[in-house]
Amino acid sequence: MYARSSTFAAQRSSIDRGIAYLHNTMMPNMPDLHGWVGMSLMVDRATGRCIATTAWESETAMHDSSMRIRSLRDGLAEALNGSVDSIEEWEVAVMHRDHLAGASACTRCTWIQVDPAGVDLAIQTFKSGLLPELEKIEGFRSASLFVDRATGRGVGSTVWSSREELDNSRPHVDRLRDAATRVMRAEVLEVAEFRLGFAHLRVPELV
Structure with missing residues (x-):
């Protein structure tokens, strides 16, 4: 499974228009693309930062989609x-x-950097160390880890049922992150929180 994420600097007043574009223009086109398995949009209404992600069943499918996705991405930016x-x-x-x-779900994303040789350690730590603890926290909905094996860059994301649950989880998750990144020998590049503005995912359970 592979994913392409596009980060946008949006006008805050236009975010709802962007969400409508995903619903009305992008979604009807996506099932026609071979290997497409999901799409989401995370939004920060305070800053205008938005991240759209498309998921693909293979690296080949992701790359083959690039030309078609480019026009849809340009439309979303507009x-x-x-x-x-x-x-x-x-x-x-x-x-x-x-x-x-x-409908009220929020996300927390943590971008990390590890030595490329340590990517498998980071994945295993996320699966066996973080996930069992996250599942114990009230309001936890889902988690994912995306990696770039060539560079050692990664981003872990968690979804929470509401802004309140996201806020309540923060101290506990901060402690879990500190412990996990020590095991991974990872540098935390950024932690950011978003509202999940749109999600349509057909990806299977991988753990």
Whole structure:
């Protein structure tokens, strides 16, 4: 499983228009693309930062989609009245869903850097060390880990049932992150929180 994430700098007043574009324009086109298995949009209404992610059953399917996705991505940038800041491609190393995300779901993303030789250690630590503890926290819905094996860069994401549960989980998750990144020998590059503005995922359970 692979994923492509596109980060947008949007006008805050246009975020709802961007979400509508995903519903009305992107979604009807996506099932026609071979190997497509899901899409999501995370939004930060305070800053206008938005991250759209498409998931693919193989690296080949992801790369074959690039031309078609480019036009849809440009359309999303226009709907958001913004610009594309970055595009990244990932291997989906972990996808774990405890419960379906609801309408009020929020996400927390942690970008990390490890030595490329340590990617498998990071994946195993996420699976065996973090996930069992996350499942014990009230409001936890799902977690994923995307990695770039060539660079050692990764991003772990957790989904929570509401902003309240996201806020309540923060001290506990901070402690878990500190412990896990020590085991991984990872540098934490950034931690950011978002509202899950849109999600349609058909990806299977991987752990």
